[in-house]
Amino acid sequence: MTPSTAxxxxxxxxxxxxxxxxxxxxxxxxxxVLTGVLLAFIILVIAWRxxxxxQAFGLNFITGSAWNPVPGREEFGVFPMLYGTLxxxxxxxxxxVPLGLGTAIFLSEDFIPSQPRLVISFLVELLxxxxxxxxxxxxxxxxxxxxxxxxxxxxxxxxxxxxxxxxPVGPGMLPASLVLAIMILPIMTAIAKDSLAALPPELRQAxxxxxxxxxxxxxxxxIPAAISGIVGGTMLGLGRALGExxxxxxxxxxxxxxxxxxxxxxNTIASLLANQFPEARGIQVSALMYxxxxxxxxxxIVNILAEVIVNRLKAKYE
Amino acid sequence: xxxxxxxxxxxxxRVENVNIxxxxxxxxxxxxxxxxxxxVTAFIGPSGCGKSTILRCLNRLNDLIAxxxxxxxxxxxxxxxxxxxxxxxxxxxxxxxVFQKPxxxxxxxxxxxxxxxxxxxxxxxxxxxxxxxxxxxxxxxEVKDKLKQSGxxxxxxxxxxxxxxxxxxxEPEVVLMDEPCSALDPISTLKVEELMHELKANYTIVIVTxxxxxxxxxxxxxxxxxxxxxxxxxxxxxxxxxxxxxNIFGSPKQQATMDYVSGRFG
Amino acid sequence: MTTATLNPQVxxxxxxxxxxxxxxxxxxxxxxxxxxxxxxxxxxVLGFVLVRGISRFSLTLFTQLPPxxxxxxGGFGNAFIGTxxxxxxxxxxxxxxxxxxxxxxxxxxxxxxxxxxxxxxxFGINVLAGVPSIIAGVFAYGLFVTTGIFGYSAAAAGVALAxxxxxxxVRTTDEALKIVPQExxxxxxxxxxxxxxxxxxxxxxxxxxxxxxxxxxxMARAVGDTAALIFTALFSSFWPRGLxxxxxxxxxxxxxxxxxxxxxxxxxxxxxxxxxxMLILVASVASRLVIRRxxxx
Numbered sequence: 001m002t003p004s005t006a007x008x009x010x011x012x013x014x015x016x017x018x019x020x021x022x023x024x025x026x027x028x029x030x031x032x033v034l035t036g037v038l039l040a041f042i043i044l045v046i047a048w049r050x051x052x053x054x055q056a057f058g059l060n061f062i063t064g065s066a067w068n069p070v071p072g073r074e075e076f077g078v079f080p081m082l083y084g085t086l087x088x089x090x091x092x093x094x095x096x097v098p099l100g101l102g103t104a105i106f107l108s109e110d111f112i113p114s115q116p117r118l119v120i121s122f123l124v125e126l127l128x129x130x131x132x133x134x135x136x137x138x139x140x141x142x143x144x145x146x147x148x149x150x151x152x153x154x155x156x157x158x159x160x161x162x163x164x165x166x167x168p169v170g171p172g173m174l175p176a177s178l179v180l181a182i183m184i185l186p187i188m189t190a191i192a193k194d195s196l197a198a199l200p201p202e203l204r205q206a207x208x209x210x211x212x213x214x215x216x217x218x219x220x221x222x223i224p225a226a227i228s229g230i231v232g233g234t235m236l237g238l239g240r241a242l243g244e245x246x247x248x249x250x251x252x253x254x255x256x257x258x259x260x261x262x263x264x265x266x267n268t269i270a271s272l273l274a275n276q277f278p279e280a281r282g283i284q285v286s287a288l289m290y291x292x293x294x295x296x297x298x299x300x301i302v303n304i305l306a307e308v309i310v311n312r313l314k315a316k317y318e
Numbered sequence: 319x320x321x322x323x324x325x326x327x328x329x330x331x332r333v334e335n336v337n338i339x340x341x342x343x344x345x346x347x348x349x350x351x352x353x354x355x356x357x358v359t360a361f362i363g364p365s366g367c368g369k370s371t372i373l374r375c376l377n378r379l380n381d382l383i384a385x386x387x388x389x390x391x392x393x394x395x396x397x398x399x400x401x402x403x404x405x406x407x408x409x410x411x412x413x414x415x416v417f418q419k420p421x422x423x424x425x426x427x428x429x430x431x432x433x434x435x436x437x438x439x440x441x442x443x444x445x446x447x448x449x450x451x452x453x454x455x456x457x458x459x460e461v462k463d464k465l466k467q468s469g470x471x472x473x474x475x476x477x478x479x480x481x482x483x484x485x486x487x488x489e490p491e492v493v494l495m496d497e498p499c500s501a502l503d504p505i506s507t508l509k510v511e512e513l514m515h516e517l518k519a520n521y522t523i524v525i526v527t528x529x530x531x532x533x534x535x536x537x538x539x540x541x542x543x544x545x546x547x548x549x550x551x552x553x554x555x556x557x558x559x560x561x562x563x564x565n566i567f568g569s570p571k572q573q574a575t576m577d578y579v580s581g582r583f584g
Numbered sequence: 585m586t587t588a589t590l591n592p593q594v595x596x597x598x599x600x601x602x603x604x605x606x607x608x609x610x611x612x613x614x615x616x617x618x619x620x621x622x623x624x625x626x627x628x629v630l631g632f633v634l635v636r637g638i639s640r641f642s643l644t645l646f647t648q649l650p651p652x653x654x655x656x657x658g659g660f661g662n663a664f665i666g667t668x669x670x671x672x673x674x675x676x677x678x679x680x681x682x683x684x685x686x687x688x689x690x691x692x693x694x695x696x697x698x699x700x701x702x703x704x705x706x707f708g709i710n711v712l713a714g715v716p717s718i719i720a721g722v723f724a725y726g727l728f729v730t731t732g733i734f735g736y737s738a739a740a741a742g743v744a745l746a747x748x749x750x751x752x753x754v755r756t757t758d759e760a761l762k763i764v765p766q767e768x769x770x771x772x773x774x775x776x777x778x779x780x781x782x783x784x785x786x787x788x789x790x791x792x793x794x795x796x797x798x799x800x801x802x803m804a805r806a807v808g809d810t811a812a813l814i815f816t817a818l819f820s821s822f823w824p825r826g827l828x829x830x831x832x833x834x835x836x837x838x839x840x841x842x843x844x845x846x847x848x849x850x851x852x853x854x855x856x857x858x859x860x861x862m863l864i865l866v867a868s869v870a871s872r873l874v875i876r877r878x879x880x881x
Contacts, residue, residue: 017778024780028688029701035685035750036705039712042723042747049726102618110384111612122872123623129868130629131808133835134857137842138629141636141850182625189622202421206481209379210434210488211411213604215611220433225424236714243716245811250842270718270811277725277815285730292722296715303714307707397594405599412597491593 046296050289061290067256069276069284076287078294080258084266085295088173088248089241091262092180097234100185104192104230105218121193128186136250139179144170144251147178151263162260171253173262179247184237191236191310195229196222228309235306243299245270269295330355330492330522331376336390338371340383344548345371346555349390351541358514358523360537360563362530363578367543368555369526373494376524377413378406411438414490418497420477422469422484427461430469430480434488447487455483456513475506482513486521493517495525499532511536530579533563540566542575630861637858640851645859650821650837656848660856662823663832666738669824670817670833671806673742674749679799681746682753685709687783689754690761706758713751718811720747725815738824738831741817748812749802756798760791797871804867808860810835834860 064077151168253265346368361369648659693702724744818830841853
């Protein structure tokens with residue numbers, strides 16, 4: 001680069017200026033590295049605080065079902081909460097995946113003009129902007145009373161199935177899963193829609209040009225071609241559902257015991273943490289940290305998988 | 319017939335006074351022509367002259383564009399394919415299309431070829447269909463050992479021949495080709511051109527091309543389209559001259575055609 | 585043209601009732617229903633928050649303390665101030681980290697080794713973005729509360745929120761810096777300006793609107809977050825007394841008051857929800873408008 005002649009006094013820099021410049025670049029590097037390793041630091045802090053519980057309970061912590069913080073007789077096992085975390089997330093996915101995929105197809109095809117389509121996409125994104133604690137409040141006062149008759153009907157008529165084997169009491173796995181589904185719908189819809197929209201238009205033309213109908217084209221060409229984005233979005237949704245705290249803790253009933261019934265109160269790891277940390281003492285703190293490590297591991301694995309899958313999709317069509 | 323000699327053979331398409339609009343924008347005005355059976359008909363002309371637009375109207379692929387509107391008639395064996403009682407999906411099964419950019423599906427070579435057969439619920443032997451179609455597309459020897467590999471694993475020229483095999487596998491009567499060689503290297507182009515010569519025994523071929531040499535090499539009939547400026551500042555395409563290829567390039571009747579084919583075009 | 589003279593080639597083109605048409609209509613109806621079902625909860629939640637929140641809404645909400653159990657009246661003034669304090673704390677911590685990290689990522693990662701560093705930092709940020717907010721709370725709790733450095737406090741809550749805000753700020757700043765035309769940098773460097781001068785005086789100001797948008801988005805998320813605050817900020821029935829004391833926030837107030845059996849408290853929870861939702865919706869709509877406008881500049 002040729003030095004400018006317009007401002008000759010700037011042509012050579014003073015030693016102080018060089019130093020400041022060096023320091024500035026170094027500072028950004030240090031901050032970037034700190035930001036990059038923050039995740040590792042978080043894991044480290046939580047793992048470090050969980051050590052006493054890891055030593056005391058080992059792997060029995062994962063398989064055990066007792067949660068007894070009474071001093072002197074402490075016993076901790078998170079099996080019911082692990083089960084509740086996984087089952088509530090899976091039910092949420094079972095509801096949200098078809099709904100989200102259907103909405104994504106609706107919004108990426110020209111069933112309706114593009115203006116209303118944009119409005120609907122925007123509304124779906126607004127769903128993600130509502131704080132989870134507000135969903136929890138709404139769940140308690142609106143959703144639970146609303147689904148109570150349905151839950152009673154399920155118990156009365158299908159009560160022989162263990163999943164509906166208990167009298168519905170209000171809070172439980174079912175309402176929590178429903179709200180989780182609502183909360184993960186936006187991200188799943190957005191990613192599925194984006195990956196469908198990113199497909200080259202030639203694919204659709206080729207299929208229609210061969211005399212395929214629109215729906216044949218969607219099922220046989222478009223969805224298979226966009227599958228990594230759809231799966232990636234589903235994984236991100238799963239990651240959200242596993243770690244979502246407020247909707248779960250306000251709606252699931254916080255019962256630390258294992259029950260097959262979806263109508264019975266249950267618990268998730270996230271809501272266990274939210275409930276017990278404020279008043280936890282001694283080894284109980286450590287046990288909760290141990291539970292947090294498990295939750296962290298689950299969400300990390302799911303999120304890293306999602307990241308890899310979505311990146312692979314990007315690479316394919318660039 | 320607008321200009322020149324009448325084509326040999328019976329007509330497949332008759333285009334009658336067709337105007338094409340995208341929303342309020344008029345893209346093509348007043349095109350009339352007759353496309354003969356078992357011949358190669360080429361559409362040539364500068365960009366924006368509407369030749370691809372007309373081509374896509376012949377199998378109603380423009381229906382995929384919401385703002386598209388057509389006035390006039392396009393008859394296929396004397397039936398207007400824009401009549402309300404026509405099923406456009408069936409039209410596309412009879413009249414296949416090969417696109418400018420090779421566009422195999424992200425599936426295996428085998429699944430690409432049988433895609434159309436599955437669409438029409440073909441009851442015959444799929445393996446045999448794949449071999450027959452790939453042989454006709456002059457691709458069999460190159461891919462017979464890797465039918466399970468992705469269509470994307472082929473070179474550009476092979477992909478385009480795969481797309482041709484995919485199109486002829488459903489036994490259409492007409493194959494429309496929209497600049498099928500523009501993304502290919504010269505050797506692949508030559509192969510595709512040879513293929514067209516062989517295919518016209520069984521199919522009627524309509525090809526849009528940017529390359530005038532290609533038109534002289536492959537086409538029996540050639541239509542020259544041109545674009546003219548509209549008062550509103552847009553461009554509208556129209557048919558200038560349609561005749562035997564040798565007449566278009568040898569003794570065109572219109573000055574514009576003469577200018578274009580002799581390369582004196584702006 | 586009569587049907588009698590139709591060429592057999594054409595007969596097959598005529599529309600006839602077919603299974604595939606029915607399947608098509610049913611599928612179209614189904615996906616339309618999916619879209620409807622997806623946006624119904626939005627209106628259901630907004631509707632209830634609006635109806636139940638607005639009836640209790642008044643300016644005194646912002647100036648009074650919550651009533652003791654059993655009594656009515658009062659407001660969420662302490663939680664309102666508390667939310668402002670913890671979110672500002674989170675912003676003050678995360679913005680310098682986030683913006684300078686993004687500056688490194690987009691301005692100073694040119695050599696191969698630097699690019700490798702940038703790739704890993706970006707990966708770390710992306711995974712951090714998926715970390716549940718309760719984990720951010722557990723981190724701040726483990727680092728400050730259990731060690732006794734801060735105890736339950738606004739400060740610990742600010743750190744937890746900063747962890748949540750950081751990925752959004754890095755990503756949006758990174759994107760914003762990429763949009764700044766290369767010529768702007770060349771012009772400055774060509775005049776002999778140093779890296780820090782070019783970055784601080786030329787590049788960052790040019791990207792400022794988008795960076796601010798990212799910061800507002802991150803703050804909007806922090807305002808609504810609860811899980812990171814429950815056991816860091818805890819709660820308080822009094823006015824904020826300092827950064828090292830437990831502090832009330834709006835989101836935790838909604839959580840606490842949603843589960844008590846007293847009507848006045850529940851009403852306050854709805855009113856606070858209404859306020860939170862309005863605040864966040866306005867922020868996200870406004871920032872989207874700014875982002876939309878960006879590429880056209």
